[in-house]
Amino acid sequence: MIIKILLFGVLAEKAKAKEFTLSDIYTLRELKEEILKRHPVFSGLKFYLFLNHEEPVGDPVLKSGDEIALIPPFAGG
Secondary structure, eight states: OEEEEEEOHHHHHHHTOSEEEEESOOBHHHHHHHHHHHOGGGGGSOOEEEETTBOOOSSOBOOTTOEEEEEOOOOOO
16 A cells, blocks of 8 residues: 655655655554654654645545645745
């Protein structure tokens, strides 16, 4: 199973990438743990996580082809 991770703003800068993939991750909780393990610098940053363009509720089961976006807080004007 392949999950696509999209990074925006400071998260993309810190990771030096705009996207990457993870495999064999089955829940959102597992995904967050794996991302923080691979990118420990994210642990000090606040960010929102969206699953297939929507804010997830609870700890949904992921499926192959899902797209996760990690988005830092932003301000509008």
